[in-house]
Amino acid sequence: xxxxxxxxxxxxxxxxxxxxxxxxxxxxxxxxxxxxxxxxxxxxxxxxxxxxxxxxxxxxxxxxxxxxxxxxxxxxxxxxxxxxxxxxxxxxxxxxxxxxxxxxxxxxxxxxxxxxxxxxxxxxxxxxxxxxxxxxxxxxxxxxxxxxxxxxxxxxxxxxxxxxxxxxxxxxxxxxxxxxxxxxxxxxxxxxxxxxxxxxxxxxxxxxxxxxxxxxxxxxxxxxxxxxxxxxxxxxxxxxxxxxxxxxxxxxxxxxxxxxxxxxxxxxxxxxxxxxxxxxxxxxxxxxxxxxxxxxxxxxxxxxxxxxxxxxxxxxxxxxxxxxxxxxxxx
Amino acid sequence: xxxxxxxxxxxxxxxxxxxxxxxxxxxxxxxxxxxxxxxxxxxxxxxxxxxxxxxxxxxxxxxxxxxxxxxxxxxxxxxxxxxxxxxxxxxxxxxxxxxxxxxxxxxxxxxxxxxxxxxxxxxxxxxxxxxxxxxxxxxxxxxxxxxxxxxxxxxxxxxxxxxxxxxxxxxxxxxxxxxxxxxxxxxxxxxxxxxxxxxxxxxxxxxxxxxxxxxxxxxxxxxxxxxxxxxxxxxxxxxxxxxxxxxxxxxxxxxxxxxxxxxxxxxxxxxxxxxxxxxxxxxxxxxxxxxxxxxxxxxxxxxxxxxxxxxxxxxxxxxxxxxxxxxxxxxxxxxxxxxxxxxxxxxxxxxxxxxxxxxxxxxxxxxxxxxx
Amino acid sequence: xxxxxxxxxxxxxxxxxxxxxxxxxxxxxxxxxxxxxxxxxxxxxxxxxxxxxxxxxxxxxxxxxxxxxxxxxxxxxxxxxxxxxxxxxxxxxxxxxxxxxxxxxxxxxxxxxxxxxxxxxxxxxxxxxxxxxxxxxxxxxxxxxxxxxxxxxxxxxxxxxxxxxx
Numbered sequence: 001x002x003x004x005x006x007x008x009x010x011x012x013x014x015x016x017x018x019x020x021x022x023x024x025x026x027x028x029x030x031x032x033x034x035x036x037x038x039x040x041x042x043x044x045x046x047x048x049x050x051x052x053x054x055x056x057x058x059x060x061x062x063x064x065x066x067x068x069x070x071x072x073x074x075x076x077x078x079x080x081x082x083x084x085x086x087x088x089x090x091x092x093x094x095x096x097x098x099x100x101x102x103x104x105x106x107x108x109x110x111x112x113x114x115x116x117x118x119x120x121x122x123x124x125x126x127x128x129x130x131x132x133x134x135x136x137x138x139x140x141x142x143x144x145x146x147x148x149x150x151x152x153x154x155x156x157x158x159x160x161x162x163x164x165x166x167x168x169x170x171x172x173x174x175x176x177x178x179x180x181x182x183x184x185x186x187x188x189x190x191x192x193x194x195x196x197x198x199x200x201x202x203x204x205x206x207x208x209x210x211x212x213x214x215x216x217x218x219x220x221x222x223x224x225x226x227x228x229x230x231x232x233x234x235x236x237x238x239x240x241x242x243x244x245x246x247x248x249x250x251x252x253x254x255x256x257x258x259x260x261x262x263x264x265x266x267x268x269x270x271x272x273x274x275x276x277x278x279x280x281x282x283x284x285x286x287x288x289x290x291x292x293x294x295x296x297x298x299x300x301x302x303x304x305x306x307x308x309x310x311x312x313x314x315x316x317x318x319x320x321x322x323x324x325x326x327x328x329x330x331x
Numbered sequence: 332x333x334x335x336x337x338x339x340x341x342x343x344x345x346x347x348x349x350x351x352x353x354x355x356x357x358x359x360x361x362x363x364x365x366x367x368x369x370x371x372x373x374x375x376x377x378x379x380x381x382x383x384x385x386x387x388x389x390x391x392x393x394x395x396x397x398x399x400x401x402x403x404x405x406x407x408x409x410x411x412x413x414x415x416x417x418x419x420x421x422x423x424x425x426x427x428x429x430x431x432x433x434x435x436x437x438x439x440x441x442x443x444x445x446x447x448x449x450x451x452x453x454x455x456x457x458x459x460x461x462x463x464x465x466x467x468x469x470x471x472x473x474x475x476x477x478x479x480x481x482x483x484x485x486x487x488x489x490x491x492x493x494x495x496x497x498x499x500x501x502x503x504x505x506x507x508x509x510x511x512x513x514x515x516x517x518x519x520x521x522x523x524x525x526x527x528x529x530x531x532x533x534x535x536x537x538x539x540x541x542x543x544x545x546x547x548x549x550x551x552x553x554x555x556x557x558x559x560x561x562x563x564x565x566x567x568x569x570x571x572x573x574x575x576x577x578x579x580x581x582x583x584x585x586x587x588x589x590x591x592x593x594x595x596x597x598x599x600x601x602x603x604x605x606x607x608x609x610x611x612x613x614x615x616x617x618x619x620x621x622x623x624x625x626x627x628x629x630x631x632x633x634x635x636x637x638x639x640x641x642x643x644x645x646x647x648x649x650x651x652x653x654x655x656x657x658x659x660x661x662x663x664x665x666x667x668x669x670x671x672x673x674x675x676x677x678x679x680x681x682x683x684x685x686x687x688x689x690x691x692x693x694x695x696x697x698x699x700x701x702x703x
Numbered sequence: 704x705x706x707x708x709x710x711x712x713x714x715x716x717x718x719x720x721x722x723x724x725x726x727x728x729x730x731x732x733x734x735x736x737x738x739x740x741x742x743x744x745x746x747x748x749x750x751x752x753x754x755x756x757x758x759x760x761x762x763x764x765x766x767x768x769x770x771x772x773x774x775x776x777x778x779x780x781x782x783x784x785x786x787x788x789x790x791x792x793x794x795x796x797x798x799x800x801x802x803x804x805x806x807x808x809x810x811x812x813x814x815x816x817x818x819x820x821x822x823x824x825x826x827x828x829x830x831x832x833x834x835x836x837x838x839x840x841x842x843x844x845x846x847x848x849x850x851x852x853x854x855x856x857x858x859x860x861x862x863x864x865x866x867x868x869x
Contacts, residue, residue, distance in 0.1 A: 038465035134346050137683075138368065216459060217531055225354045225457045226688045296525075298532050299459025300369065301685055378853035385838070386862050421749065548774040548798065552829030557798065564798040637749035637794065637804065639776075648776050648794065661863075665777040665794070673830045702853060 010237070012102050015092035017311060022252045023245035024054035026287065030248075033291040064237040069132055072234070076130035081239045083123035084246030086093060087116035091253045094329065096171045098266040098276035105198065109170035109261075113257060114151075119251060121147035124231050131234040139230035142220045142302055149219075149309035154208035156317040157201050160324045161185055161261045174265030178274065184264035197320050202262045204317050209254035214247065216294035220302050255286040333502050334456065343371050350379050354457055354688040357698030361675070361691075363622050368683050381702040388662030392420055393493065393629040396662070401487040403666065404700040407446035408488050409439045409478075414649050415490040417572060418638035422651060423493070431495040431620040432574045437508065437611045438478065438490060440604040444515065445474040446643035447601050450695045455526055457692035459536055463526050470518050477507045493629055494622030506613060506620070512605050519602060527598065534623030536591035540678050540690035543588060551670040555600070555643030556694060558584050559592035566641035577614065578607045590693040597695070623687035630657060642693055668694070668701050706751050706803040710747065712767045713740055713752065713805075750804035752792075758809050758818050761800050765821045768795050768805060774820075778831035779838035782865045787813045789841055793821070810839070820846040838863035 018236045028043065028050065035042025043050035064150045068077055095111040099321065101167070106112065121144050128140020186202045211218040222230030232243045259265060259282040265280040335463040349360035358379035364371040384399050391399070400410030400415045413435055420427060452464030475485045481500050482490035490497050526532055542552070542560045557564045565582040567575045584597035585592035631653035639648045645667025654660035671694050679687040717739055720777060741753045756764055776794035783790060793807040813819055821828045822842040832843040833852040840861040843849060851858045 034461070038462050039469065040465060123648075134344065141370075219459070225459065226685045228353060295462050297460060297529065298455060298526075298535065300531055301535055301683070303683070304531075304534055378851070378855075381853040381860055418749070421747065468753075538731065544798075548772065549825050551775045551777075551825075552827075562798045563800075569798075569800055570796075570802055634745075634748065635806075637806075639749070639796070646776070646796075649780065650792070650794065651779075652781050661779075661781045663777065663779040663792075670827055671773075671825055678828065 005103040007104075012092055015074065016089050019089045019092050019249045019252065020245065023248035024058065026248040026251065027057070027244065028054050029287070030291050030294075033288065034295045037295045054253055058241065061241040062236050066237040066239055067234075069234050071132045071133075073130035076126045078239075080123045080130060081242035081246070083126060084120065085242045085249065087119040087123075087251055088246050088249035089145035091116045092249075094170065095253070095256045095260070095281050096265065099171075099274070105169065105171050107167070107169040107172075110168045110173075113253065114155065114158070115254070118147075118151065118248075120212075120246070123246070127235070131231070133234050135227045135229075136231050136233045137235075138220065138280065139220075139227045142227075143214065143231060146218065146220055146302075146305060147216075149306050150208045150211040150313075153204055153309060153313035153317040154212060156314070156321050157205045157208070158261060160317070160321050163321070163324060163328060164242070170260050170265075174260055174267070175273075177239070177264040178267050179264075180267075181269040184262065184267070186262045186264075197323055198262075200316065201260075201320050203216060204313050204320075205258060205262065207308075209258055210290065210293065211309070213250045213254050213288055213290075215251065217297040217300050218305055219294075219299060220305055251287060251290055252283065255283040255290070258286055259283050264290060333531050342366055346699065348684075348688075351374075354691065355698070356453060356696055357700050359672075359696065359701070360562050363684070363686065367397040368685075370679050370684060370687055373679050373687070375505050375672060375676055377672070377698070377701050378448055380699050382699075384703045385662055385664060388659055388664075391541075392657050393631070393659070396659075397491070398487070398489045399516045401489060402699070403664065403703055404446075404642065404644060404697050405486050406449050406697055407442050407643030408486065409435075409490065410640060411647055412488065413439050413573070414640035414642070414647050416493055417640065418649050418651055419493050419629060419631065421638060422636045422653065423626065423629060425494045425622055427622055427623055428619050429574070429616050430499075431545075431622075433489060433611050433615050434496055434500060434620060436554060436574055436578075437608055437615075438482070438488075438601055440607045441474050441478060441508070442488075443561065443643045444601050444604050444608075445471045445478075447597050447604075450597060450643075451526075454533070454692040454695075458532065458689055460526065460529075460532070466518065466521070466525075471516060473507075473514070475575075477504055480504060480507075492621065494625040496620040499620045501626065505612060505615075509610060512609055515601070515605055519598070522598070527595075531618065533591065535686075535689055536594060536693070537587075537589060539590040539686045540693075541588040542674065542678060546674065546678070550674045552645070552674055553667050554641075554643075554671065555593045555596035555693070556671045556674070558582065558596045558644070560588040561586035564646075566639050566646050570639055572638070572640060574605075574611075578610045580604075580610075590690055593695075594695040617676050618694070622686065628657065630655060631659070639665075642667065644697065644700065645671060664703055666700050666703055668696055669703075672696060672701055702703045704799040704803075705797065705799075709768070709771055709773075709805060710740065710742065710752060712771065713754050713764060716754075716756065716764055716767075745802075745804070750806050752803065752805045753808070755803050755808045756807070756812070758811055760810055761807065762819055762821065762824070765793070765824050768807075769824050770800075771801075773797055773805060775825045775827050775831070778828060778835055779864065780835045780841055782813070782839060782863065783810075784813065784865045789813050789816045790840060791835065791841055802844055816841040817844050818842070819844050821835055822846060837861070840864065 043053040046052040046056050049214050057296055062306045091113045093104050094106055094112050096105060124143040125140050128136040144185055162168055167173060181187060232240055263282050266276055268278050271305045334624055343364050343366045346363045346365045348363055349355040350358040358374040362374045362376060387399055388396050400411040402412050448467040450469035455463040479485045481504050482488045544560050544562050547557045547560050547562055561584060563582060563584045568582050580603045583596050585595050633653055633655040635652045637650050639646050648665035650663040651659050656659040679690060738755045738757060743750055744752050745751050776796050779792050781790040788810045790808055790810050795805040797803055818841055818865040820832055830845055830852055833849060835841050836849055836862055837851050837854045
């Protein structure tokens with residue numbers, strides 16, 4: 001595929017479209033899912049099954065006035081929501097949905113996604129810092145310490161997978177898992193590593209994804225009972241909307257990455273008919289799990305969260321890394 | 332985790348929690364001096380919805396004041412009315428028919444369950460779990476429907492009269508109450524599986540804000556705050572009133588004194604209240620629900636009178652000073668949460684803000700009841 | 704019984720001659736009764752012991768109750784404009800099953816309503832005293848933070864005084 005201008009534009013449009021559509025309709029799915037869990041109807045007025053709710057919400061948000069608190073750092077205040085959405089959209093460019101559907105494959109895809117994911121915490125810091133609000137400030141400090149703490153085990157776990165595959169190319173990682181569920185990195189019995197600890201790796205990675213995307217039970221950044229609304233306390237209008245969409249776009253990225261690294265991407269669990277539908281099925285199952293967890297568990301504490309990362313997840317993932325390295329040497 | 336930390340004074344900042352803040356459940360303000368996420372000191376500011384019920388008590392006649400009591404605590408209103416009618420009946424020596432007294436107990440206990448259910452939901456929501464609130468409200472709805480059918484209102488009841496009740500219950504209420512009891516027991520099992528046994532929930536509450544019995548005594552704490560600290564104090568048992576001695580129920584006491592203990596006490600109390608309702612419905616005597624002999628104009632003889640009752644939030648006391656007139660000379664309302672909340676300033680020192688707010692939730696605050 | 708113990712302990716505060724007959728009911732509207740300890744009928748009044756003290760004796764009496772493990776229920780005031788007096792009422796009760804409710808009351812001049820604070824003994828008296836100060840203007844000498852609690856912070860009126868006009 002030669003990199004023409006048209007190609008680039010098409011890739012960006014598709015990525016932005018997919019991200020925005022997902023973000024908008026995940027809000028709907030989340031609200032419907034929460035309502036189902038809580039035995040109430042949820043949004044069901046606008047359109048069939050309330051499907052017109054997200055665009056109408058968007059119109060409402062856009063029609064609202066964007067207030068900037070007095071004494072706020074205007075430039076950063078405006079930049080923060082954009083920064084929240086931008087890396088999430090950029091990450092979509094390199095995610096392979098199937099053998100053929102990928103905007104731009106590159107041989108350091110993993111690296112690129114993590115680079116952009118790290119930018120996400122910058123936006124939280126900017127938002128909290130520039131709002132000139134103590135709750136927002138506390139929240140952003142929490143969010144950054146949380147992001148730092150959880151990026152480490154996440155990266156170590158990813159390195160484990162990269163080591164097994166010998167490639168940072170997302171396509172290549174999926175290709176090596178082709179076949180049934182027993183070839184996937186989550187249960188690599190016929191895979192190349194034979195590492196029986198991989199299910200734990202998957203759990204670590206999944207937990208870190210929850211924490212990285214600031215989802216309950218790790219939503220310390222926007223713990224509404226203590227920090228009002230966290231870093232976006234002072235945001236209204238589309239500023240808030242962008243944060244919201246960024247959050248959901250990040251969830252989709254997290255689910256995609258989990259699927260690619262551990263769940264065999266577009267491969268069928270029985271080794272038949274691989275295709276993009278399997279990929280979509282997997283990511284939406286993961287997202288459903290995210291929603292399910294959010295509406296079931298209470299929130300952890302900030303020290304509980306950091307303890308979990310530094311004292312449990314990091315040592316475990318390091319051990320797993322060494323173990324995998326040893327196995328790769330032996331076999 | 333909760334150890335006080337050494338600080339330089341210039342490293343702290345003031346955080347105003349409230350008067351509009353999701354965790355305060357109303358218009359309560361806590362001025363916290365913070366060092367990062369740690370609370371160095373806190374000062375609770377109350378009175379935002381102070382309505383001077385005590386002055387109204389001096390202006391209104393006895394029957395006119397009946398409805399004020401249910402405006403104090405909008406979640407467990409009947410308990411407060413109960414204290415008021417018992418006090419005036421005691422002062423004026425009005426005999427209450429037995430059926431009325433049994434029905435009062437049934438209503439108060441149902442109201443207590445409703446109040447505890449709402450607290451349970453709101454408390455778990457403070458901790459970030461939103462779903463239990465919806466389940467709790469659904470159960471509470473059954474109680475409100477029952478009470479509405481009998482008393483005519485859903486929240487601010489004015490059901491008790493001096494000498495009896497506003498009206499008798501019908502068979503429909505009895506059936507509804509009887510079907511409610513097993514349903515509630517089933518729900519309690521569900522809450523235990525969903526919330527009480529949840530590891531995150533337990534970790535967040537265990538060891539948070541342990542209150543010593545001595546501290547409870549100095550502040551006059553009651554309800555689950557005292558019972559969670561190992562004090563076996565329940566006005567229904569310690570100072571029996573109404574027909575409570577007729578019933579077989581336990582007073583749950585936990586000794587840890589932390590927020591989890593307070594939670595466990597209230598959850599156990601729901602079960603005990605169910606037991607009381609069950610027994611009261613079984614023993615419910617026939618007869619009138621209004622005293623036959625009742626003075627036309629209620630006037631308490633000169634003197635002062637005190638009545639304490641156990642409401643959903645603790646020991647509610649009402650002191651009446653009468654000069655023999657149509658209106659009380661002085662009416663003092665001792666609200667339980669007033670004393671329970673007072674603990675907060677001292678107890679939350681050195682805590683993380685999120686633990687402090689979990690602690691605040693465990694106190695079961697209803698702000699109009701503090702401010703009166 | 705704790706009630707007898709408390710009565711004996713509190714009786715030490717009074718010279719034996721001033722002790723009135725038990726059960727001798729007085730009408731509050733008749734004005735100040737003399738200081739002393741009265742046993743009340745619990746079924747009628749809802750409390751057992753009723754002690755009226757000098758403001759100077761208050762701390763001693765509260766210390767006695769503290770040592771006997773009473774808890775503070777509430778503090779309140781009553782205005783008696785007829786005798787130009789204000790009464791401060793302290794309610795105490797117990798956590799155990801040995802029921803005994805004690806009421807301490809003290810009367811001060813309406814124009815100089817100074818009462819010693821008991822916050823040093825019962826930390827929980829803090830808010831109760833502030834509230835009583837709000838409503839009656841009774842000044843609790845030595846209170847650490849006697850600013851309006853329930854009333855607005857700039858309130859200079861005392862609504863429960865009988866001569867208060869809204």
